[in-house]
Amino acid sequence: TQLLEQSPQFLSIQEGENLTVYCNSSSVFSSLQWYRQEPGEGPVLLVTVVTGGEVKKLKRLTFQFGDARKDSSLHITAAQPGDTGLYLCAGADGGSNYKLTFGKGTLLTVNP
């Protein structure tokens, strides 16, 4: 069974601070997705990383896929209250049944 561990589980910071959240596994994934979920809504896809060592940037968000494709990180620069939400990572095993393995998420609160 593939497992994804996300850390920290909770993070509360002030507006303008930088932060990094992590997604780790002992399993290799063909790709990894990051989602953000706001209260009362479904997860919204932020990015997909595919190649080991890949770095993708989405405005103030920087995503990195580990060289061995077992882990990933999300770095946010100068966090804003609008970044508040549950950040989920999900790994794909590349099989034919399109299954994703989700972590429990990091709940980020950015205080004004």
Place this chain on the structure above:
Amino acid sequence: ETGVTQTPRHLVMGMTNKKSLKCEQHLGHNAMYWYKQSAKKPLELMFVYNFKEQTENNSVPSRFSPECPNSSHLFLHLHTLQPEDSALYLCASSSAEGLNEEQYFGPGTRLTVT
């Protein structure tokens, strides 16, 4: 707006009721999913449909019955539920060609079983 809609958004039902959740996707995808999201747990995959055929049933109790009449619509029929079934039920869709398994989620149905 992700292109995936779910109704109702909120549902309260007794343990003896029968109700159905509906999901519709406007993305031209061929794979659809039901997930359960409970507090302090990862998203739990319940069912997968690919080109209207069920390809995954993740040991879900028979009180949950999925139906996929076409590639755009997915239902989850509920009967004789238990209080522990209270959760956010999420529908998602993806391209059957894989595309790194990117899934697009609906807003969910918040279900409370009394």
